[in-house]
Amino acid sequence: MQYNFNEIEAKWQKYWAENQTFKAENNSDKEKFYVLDMFPYPSGAGLHVGHPLGYIASDIYARYKRHKGFNVLHPQGYDSFGLPAEQYAIQTGQHPAITTATNVKRYREQLDKIGFSFDWSREVRTSDPKYYKWTQWIFIQLFNSWYNKGTDKAEDIETLITVFEKDGNATINAVCDDAIAAFSAVDWNSFSDKRKQEILLQYRLTYLAETEVNWCPALGTVLANDEIVNGVSERGGHSVIRKKMTQWSMRISAYAQRLLDGLEKIDWPQPLKDSQTNWIGRSQGASAVFNVNGHDEIIDVFTTRPDTIFGVSFMTLAPEHDLVLQITTPEQKEEVEAYIEATAKRSERDRMADVKTISGAFTGAYAEHPFSKEPIPIWIGDYVLAGYGTGAVMSVPCGDQRDYDFAKHFGIAIPNVFEGVDISEEAHADKDKTIIANSDFLNGLPYKKAMKLAIYELEKLGQGEGKINYRLRDAVFSRQRYWGEPFPVYYVDGMPQMIAPEHLPIALPEVEKYLPTETGEPPLGNATVWAWDTVANKVVANSQLNNTTVWPLELNTMPGWAGSSQYFNRYMDPTNEDEIFSKEAMNYWQDVDLYIGGSEHATGHLLYSRFWQKFMFDKGLVPKDEFAKKLINQGMITGTSAFLSKVFLDNDKVEEILVKNPSNYSKEVKDDLVVLVGEVKSVYLSKGICEGRNTNSRILKFINSKTSFSSDILNLISFNIQKSHVNVRFVNSSDELEFKSLKVDLETKREYKDAEFITEEDGTFKVFREVEKMSKSKYNVVSPDEICEEYGADSLRLYEMFLGPLEQSKPWNTAGITGTHGFLKKLWRLYFDDNGAKFTDTEPTKDNLKTLHKTIKKVEEDIANFSFNTSVSTFMICVNELSAQKCTSKSVLESLAILVSPYAPHIAEELWSQLGNKESISTAPFPAFDASHLVESSKEYPVSFNGKMRFKLELPLDMSKEDIEAAVMSHEKTQQQLQGRTPKKVIVVLGKIVNIVG
């Protein structure tokens, strides 16, 4: 019986689908286990072998947990809103929904071929109105909430209104917009409805605000900070500028501290936690208020070093700071305005790239030092960022390098407030072990004490307080795109109103064009049926707009991360139309036990999801305030590109002879050169030829063998070699080019029909190889379909795991798959030979059991450590050993099938059924490890001399240290090694090693 993997895999994939083998129930006596993958964006290119890596790992884990008796939830879906489908729509007019559906279908086919144990009955798609209904619903919940710092959680907006009606806003301790004017209860009750709404908007967890945003003109949309890489858009690499726009924002800053604290209770990779910590950027210090001489205005600054407050010799404001124009003196006006204009012109990117140039301008105004009451000059400088802190700093040149450089550049004084520290060359930023000097009441104090005292004194003056500042900004939530979730929002007199949840979903309207309108409105501005009828409660034609009952709807859509911030919860109850999920489903599944996905989502999806989860926790919707207990980042699989080296004539020389100075050369030379150019056009060299010594003469010899040239031309001309990609599918496991299949490469559209190949001595042609990112343009993409076709899904699954540690990035090389494929064939031959089944009811031998239980132990340890690569080699060792032992014991082979089943489920199912089982192997109990089979009576001790192993000696394990020493010392090889010397010391580690020193 042959291992016919194509037939076997098709058979079991069909069986699983028909029997809904992996459908998870929302209630069960079994313990739950939730294994989640980051759902894919279905791109037009389909999957390559790098994509399924994480899915294979999570599938192994999910299948293993089923064997261990858990009720496993292992869903999959699609993050199907996104820019590529929209851009394709702009180019072709094709509706993004159609493109998306086509891509989803293709993804599903590819995923099915790999044999994942997904519960497809729970599939979600973020672009499905049935799904985004609940994304809209959460948006409404956020709108109807505010963050109470007193209780440290989100609360219903009604509770805020109640307080306003009773006490005004004086007692409210909320996370809200800066600088909300104080009002009393009387004030509040006398405010117009519109005024009340405006005020409430400043407290809501999602709010409209005029914000400075990252505007990408090429994409016609706003981008979040994490969508910008190196100053250009992540998608497409277009430039980004700062622009003020009215946008929806999410008050994620309210959760900054809780997002930080939460990291401690989740088992996520440290680098990922670190990048979230950096992103949130907590810094502890103080705010200090400086009065401005001759003005009512004050300058509020944040500092992490209040202990150095006596070292302040100037203040610096960001050029964009509101106060700048008010305080600038008439004499300085011209200079300041010129400077502001100059900085405004510089793009964010320029400012970032150019850190070294120091620039600024003096405003002519002075602030008053809170303690010394000395006047302090106020400057503006672009090293102070408007977006961080208050946009103003108290500059302490002796303690901060940037302040120091600024002071040096403009000749400002640099007072030293540190005891015994030299600041003639650079600032002294070190805080530990530093004693404060020249600082009045802070003199002689170490950093920590000085800091406390300075804050205390500031508070006493009413000019400051201890403060914690976060880098984390509120997240802009509006996008000027078509292919995203519409907001459930309409506008009455310019004020946003939520549509009642019972009328959701608000479906995307049809538009003729997917581009922004001519007046610069987002694509939804093109929709003709996009107005809200507050009587009929439905979307109606724009022509019915009457500003009494029919109002305009929001034209922006939500960003890509909206749909992905709650999908993991929706999987628990994905078809529920009445609630986002039922209480029962949520109480049963609780949270994700294992989440596998890429680290590129560290400060995007994974931060926003944690934020929404905490909000939903505050609202009592979910029982856990962290959605995923354990997270693993799978590494990237890179491609191994192949290169041909092509021969070129030295272009300058050719030009010289034929174009520039043809008269200098004979007709013969010119004629020969023309022929030569034609001959060389498609000559390729094998790797060995390029690396050999006489490459040039080899080429000459080859060319001359075809047409003879005069020695004149051959002396004149020289050859260059250039490497160009060749499709990896034409290269075999020995890096040799396969001429047979290489005629016309359809992907590179390059013809090799007339090409000449200069081969190695043995007639083979070797290519160059290099590891690069897997990408279409590098012709190194390998699709899982071809692999499944040729070697089978089980071989693919094993090979992807066998490549190396899950979290590490590693190169793909199709050649190696013969290893795991060969293993599966060998496994098969353990059960069957040409005559059929080999297994019998014979009792397993001691060796059989030892091999089996060794394997069980190792595999369970490996799965617990997510070390899937080593368990594949353990299987190989196991099969090698059992083959050598000629094991035919049915009980051993049955256990082996279950062990392998999470990794190679198709072959395992087939073996299981051939062994006579009627049910799927998927819930068969995992073999129990029995240590008694591994008990050894003796150990082959390595005997080392000065740490170098020389020989091995088999000794009983229960032998005492003294007896071992005696046995080793009396051994002839020991005497041979010592050559008469007496050892200084003999170290015996029981069960491990013997080391003889001397």
Place this chain on the structure above:
RNA sequence: GCUCGAGUGGUGGAAUUGGUAGACACGUUGGACUUAAAAUCCAAUGGACAUUAGUCCGUAUGGGUUCAAGUCCCAUCUCGAGUACCA
């Protein structure tokens, strides 16, 4: 610049708490089977010298701790990821 991670054969990578470096594969070489190829099986495979036994050198580099270091400590170099004037 800062933060984090990593450097082991021709290649991917193994190596609990410091305890036989290179498991398991790929590739390469030789052999068996075959008219031939594929498939399969067997053997060798870190380097150098010796080719029988053996000896020396080897985990990026230089030091250190230890009976014993890929593993721990210090310094240096290289690569990768994240972040960037954060007051």
